[in-house]
Amino acid sequence: MTEATITLNVSRFRPAEDVEPATRAYSVPMHRDWVVLDALNHIKDHIDGSLSFRWSCRMGVCGSCGMMVNGEPKLTCSVFLRDYYPGEIRVEPLVNFPVLRDLVVDISAFLDKLQKVQPWIVRDEEKPAADGEYLQTPDQLDRYKGFTACINCMLCYSACPIFGLETDFIGPAALALAHRYNEDSRDKGAAQRWNVINDHHGAWQCTFVGECSVACPKHVDPAAAIQRLKVDTAKRWMRSVLLPWGRK
């Protein structure tokens, strides 16, 4: 009996050689327990070793293997071949990012943006470790916990047409992380993040398409985070205008 196969149409681009990406079809064994990443690894190991793509953990944690699968931003380690079989699968690099090679995109602009929002706990003054941990109530934890699951996979950036049109937009993941730390009772960095969040390319550039939350594989809901940042920045602005002692 011949082994069942499935066709992957993979976007290929060799820098300094190709002008445009071209699609190449590969026939791979159809295994019910294979994900798209397994099929890509099969191509690299057995058919064409020059195929380039990022991957690491294979379990939806590292956020490396984000690609467009049949036009949708997906973690390729989380989508099964069986869900597309007997149809063909189109694999392309994440849209809205420049392509480095094949399925690898340039993420350096994203890393710059991530750094700008200071996605870490900012303290006015650190207390000595001997004084113990910073305690939180369950309610304080609940305010930000939902936004801690971001794995920086950038699927939300590929789903966001605003980022596609305005590449300087800070974007969903970075803004969701800014909100996550602003809402953390241990953090004192909201005033430092204010300029980035309230900037023209910050939260106000979002027009609430909402697709970032649909694409997020970790159910972070960046769209909600950004709209709440808008409410927060509006309140801060009102305070700074109306109250002489209003803190920015």
Added chain:
Amino acid sequence: MMLNRPDPSRLHPQPLPRTWWLRRRSYFLFLVREFTSLFIAAYLVLLMAGLYQLGSGHEAYSEWQGRMAEPGWILLHGVILVFAVFHSVTWFQTTSIVIELKAGGVKLPRAMFTALNVAAWLAVSAFIVILFQSR
């Protein structure tokens, strides 16, 4: 942190085409939502024009009312009503994402928040209709 940046000349950019809003149903519905706000703005202009006529005296306002009763204006109001309802419902749907309501420490489902908003909107609308009909 210093990043090792790739040579820009070796990158292939992926600009969004002008037809990006046709790529997905959700993008299209988003643009429809934005587009309907123009009809709300148009109605506000009409309302202000009506108020201006009211301030200009009884005769001017009667003439305005007569003009608004013409089929073309009634049709326009009908179209505006359809888009205003679409805009309002999608507005309440998005509001439920922005505002998180809790009852007894438990988060209310977004659909329930939207339903409460729509119910309050219908109640206020009914109150206004009853108020004007009783005069």
